[in-house]
Amino acid sequence: MNQMTPLIGTTAISKLMLTIRTSLRMCGTLFRVVPVSMLIFTICEIIIALLPVVQIVMTAALIEAVASLIHEGHSALASAQRILLLQVSLWIGQLALDTYVRYLASKIKINMMVYFGNRTAAKSAKLSLLQLENHAYYDLQQRVASGLEHRSLLFFQSIVQIGQAIITLIGFIIILAKFHILLALGMLLFIIPSLYMDIKDSGFRFRLDVEQTPAKRKADYYFNLLASREWAKEVRIFGLSDYFAKQWVANYRSNAGAQLKLERKMSSFKFGMGSLVLVILGGISAFLLQLTMAGAITLAQFVAIVQTLISVQGNLRSMSASVAGVYELALYANDLFRYLELEEEAETRGELSPPAPEKSDIVAERITFQYPHMEKPVLSDISFRLAPGQKIAIVGENGAGKSTLAKCLLGLYPLTSGTITYGGIPIQELQPEAFRGRIAAIFQDFVQYQLTLRENIGLSNLAYMHDESRLQAAAAKAGVDEFAGALPQGFDTELGYKFFGGHELSFGQWQKIAISRAFFKNSEVMVLDEPTAALDPLAEAALFEGIAKLTQGKTTFFISHRLGICRTVDLILVLHHGHLIEQGTHDELIALNGEYAKMFSKQAEWYQ
Numbered sequence: 291m292n293q294m295t296p297l298i299g300t301t302a303i304s305k306l307m308l309t310i311r312t313s314l315r316m317c318g319t320l321f322r323v324v325p326v327s328m329l330i331f332t333i334c335e336i337i338i339a340l341l342p343v344v345q346i347v348m349t350a351a352l353i354e355a356v357a358s359l360i361h362e363g364h365s366a367l368a369s370a371q372r373i374l375l376l377q378v379s380l381w382i383g384q385l386a387l388d389t390y391v392r393y394l395a396s397k398i399k400i401n402m403m404v405y406f407g408n409r410t411a412a413k414s415a416k417l418s419l420l421q422l423e424n425h426a427y428y429d430l431q432q433r434v435a436s437g438l439e440h441r442s443l444l445f446f447q448s449i450v451q452i453g454q455a456i457i458t459l460i461g462f463i464i465i466l467a468k469f470h471i472l473l474a475l476g477m478l479l480f481i482i483p484s485l486y487m488d489i490k491d492s493g494f495r496f497r498l499d500v501e502q503t504p505a506k507r508k509a510d511y512y513f514n515l516l517a518s519r520e521w522a523k524e525v526r527i528f529g530l531s532d533y534f535a536k537q538w539v540a541n542y543r544s545n546a547g548a549q550l551k552l553e554r555k556m557s558s559f560k561f562g563m564g565s566l567v568l569v570i571l572g573g574i575s576a577f578l579l580q581l582t583m584a585g586a587i588t589l590a591q592f593v594a595i596v597q598t599l600i601s602v603q604g605n606l607r608s609m610s611a612s613v614a615g616v617y618e619l620a621l622y623a624n625d626l627f628r629y630l631e632l633e634e635e636a637e638t639r640g641e642l643s644p645p646a647p648e649k650s651d652i653v654a655e656r657i658t659f660q661y662p663h664m665e666k667p668v669l670s671d672i673s674f675r676l677a678p679g680q681k682i683a684i685v686g687e688n689g690a691g692k693s694t695l696a697k698c699l700l701g702l703y704p705l706t707s708g709t710i711t712y713g714g715i716p717i718q719e720l721q722p723e724a725f726r727g728r729i730a731a732i733f734q735d736f737v738q739y740q741l742t743l744r745e746n747i748g749l750s751n752l753a754y755m756h757d758e759s760r761l762q763a764a765a766a767k768a769g770v771d772e773f774a775g776a777l778p779q780g781f782d783t784e785l786g787y788k789f790f791g792g793h794e795l796s797f798g799q800w801q802k803i804a805i806s807r808a809f810f811k812n813s814e815v816m817v818l819d820e821p822t823a824a825l826d827p828l829a830e831a832a833l834f835e836g837i838a839k840l841t842q843g844k845t846t847f848f849i850s851h852r853l854g855i856c857r858t859v860d861l862i863l864v865l866h867h868g869h870l871i872e873q874g875t876h877d878e879l880i881a882l883n884g885e886y887a888k889m890f891s892k893q894a895e896w897y898q
C-alpha cells in the first residue's frame with residue numbers, strides 16, 4: 291500500500307486492532323516523553339474516577355442521617371454534621387484536583403507539541419524532493435499538522451476517561467446489584483446502542499476528512515491567492531478577485547455540502563439509537579416503581595438508585611463518546627506515526643567519503659531520469675566527463691531538462707538508470723552529509739529568507755556566519771557590497787516585508803544575495819541556475835567577467851539562456867528534449883554549426 295494512503299479499518303476487528311495498536315503506541319510515547327507529569331496525571335485521574343462512587347455512598351449516608359435526625363432529634367445531629375462536613379471536603383478536594391489536572395494537561399500538551407512538532411518538521415526536511423512533489427504528501431501533511439498539540443494528550447485523556455467510566459460503572463453495577471440484579475443487567479443494556487452509534491459516527495467523520503482534504507487544500511490555495519502579497523499584483527491587474535473568490539466558495543461549499551449530508555444521516559441514526567436508550571431507561575424506572583411498591587427498597591435507597599441511574603446515563607454517554615473519540619484519534623495518530631515513518635529517500639545514502647577535490651572528476655554515464663507519474667523520461671541517455679575545477683554551461687530551450695540534470699548531478703533526484711560518479715564513486719554510495727558539504731547551488735527560484743542580510747548570506751556555512759571578513763568577501767563577489775552599506779544596520783538589517791522592521795529589496799538585489807550565499811559556502815562544486823536572470827547588464831557583465839577568478843578551482847555548472855557566459859566555460863552541454871545533442875567548447879560548437887551555433891547567432895543578432 292502507498293505509504294501516504296490513510297488506514298481505516300474495515301471490519302470491527304481491524305478497527306479494534308488499529309485502535310489498540312495506536313493507543314498503546316501513543317500512550318507509550320507520552321510516558322516516554324513526559325514520564326513524571328504523566329504518572330501524576332494518571333494517579334489524579336484514577337482518584338477523580340473513584341470520586342462519583344464515593345459521592346453516591348455519601349449521599350445515601352446523608353439521607354439516612356437526615357432520616358435519623360427527623361426520628362431521633364438532636365442526638366443524631368453530630369453524626370449528620372460530620373457526614374455533611376465530609377461531603378463538603380470531598381467537593382473542595384475534587385475541585386482542587388480538577389484544577390490541578392487542567393494545569394498539568396496544558397503542560398503535557400505543550401511538551402508533546404514540541405516533541406511531535408520537532409519530529410514532523412525534521413521529517414519533512416529529510417524527505418526526498420520527489421516525495422514533496424506528490425500531492426498525497428500534502429494531504430497527509432495537512433491532516434497530521436491539524437491539531438497536533440492537543441491530539442496526543444486527548445488520546446490519553448479519552449483512554450483514561452474510558453478507564454474512569456469503567457471503574458465508575460463497575461461501582462454503580464455493584465450498588466445496583468445489591469438492590470436487584472435486574473437493575474444491574476438493565477443498566478448494561480444501555481451500553482450497546484450508545485457505543486455503536488458513536489463509533490460509527492467517528493469512522494464517518496474521519497473518512498469524510500480524508501475525502502475532503504484535497505478540496506480543503508484547494509480552497510486554502512484559492513484563499514491564499516486572494517490574501518498573499520506574492521500574487522496580489524496579478525490578482526489586481528487581471529481582476530481575478532471575483533474569479534478566485536467564487537472558486538473558493540465552490541470548493542468550500544462542496545465540502546460543506548458533504549458535511550451537512552453526513553450530519554443529516556447521523557442525526558436520524560442518533561435519534562433512533564437515543565430513543566432506544568430512553569426506552570430502556572423507562573423500563574428500568576417502571577421496574578423500580580414495582581420494587582418500591584413491593585416495599586423492597588426504602589426512600590433513601592430509592593433516591594440513591596435514581597441518582598445512580600441518572601449518573602449512569604451521563605457516564606455511559608461520555609464513555610461511548612470517549613470510545614468513539616479514541617477510534618477517531620487512533621485514525622489521526624496513525625496518520626501521524628505513518629508520516630514520521632515515511633521513508634527518507636535520500637538519493638545518496640552510502641557511507642563513503644567524497645574523494646579529495648583535485649581527484650573529483652565527474653562522470654555521467656548514460657543517465658536517464660523520469661519523474662514519477664510521467665510517461666516519458668525527461669533526460670535520456672546522457673553521458674559526459676568533467677575534470678575537477680572545469681566550468682560547464684548547460685544550455686537548451688525551455689523544458690529541455692537543464693534544471694533536472696542539475697538536480698540529478700547534485701544528488702537531489704535518483705537516476706532512473708545510468709550512473710553519475712564523483713572521483714570514481716557512484717553518487718548514491720557517498721555519505722550524504724559529506725557529499726552535500728562539498729556542493730553549493732542557487733536555483734532559479736532561490737529563497738528570499740525573511741531574515742537578516744548576515745543570515746541570508748551566512749546560512750550556507752553556519753560556522754562562519756559571524757566571520758565579518760568572509761561575509762564581506764562573499765558579498766563583494768556578487769555585488770552585494772554595493773547596497774549593503776546603505777542598509778540601516780548593515781549585515782544585521784532584517785530583510786523582506788513579512789516581519790516588523792524588515793527592509794525590502796529589489797528582486798535583482800535578492801539574486802545578488804543568493805549568489806553570495808553560494809560563494810560563501812566555498813564548496814568544490816557549484817551549480818548556478820540562471821544566476822543573472824534578474825541582474826542589470828552591468829552587474830551581469832561584472833559577474834561574467836569575474837567568474838573565472840571567482841570560481842577558480844571549483845567545478846561550476848552554469849545554466850543560462852544568456853549564452854554570453856558560454857565563451858568563458860570549458861565545456862558546453864546542449865540539451866534538446868532531454869537529449870544531449872551537442873557538447874564541446876564555444877569555438878567547437880560554433881564550428882559545428884548546429885543547434886548551439888543557431889541559438890548563439892540568433893541571440894547575438896539582438897545585440898548588433
Ligand SMILES: Nc1ncnc2c1ncn2[C@@H]1O[C@H](COP(=O)(O)OP(=O)(O)OP(=O)(O)O)[C@@H](O)[C@H]1O
Nearest residue numbers: 423661664668686687688689690691692693694695
Ligand atoms: N516536478 C516535476 N514533475 C514532472 N515533470 C517535471 C517536473 N519538473 C519539470 N518537469 C518536466 O521536465 C521537463 C524539464 O524541465 P526542466 O525544469 O529541467 O527544464 P529546463 O530546461 O530547466 O527549463 P527552463 O529553461 O524553462 O528552466 C519539462 O518538460 C517539465 O515539464
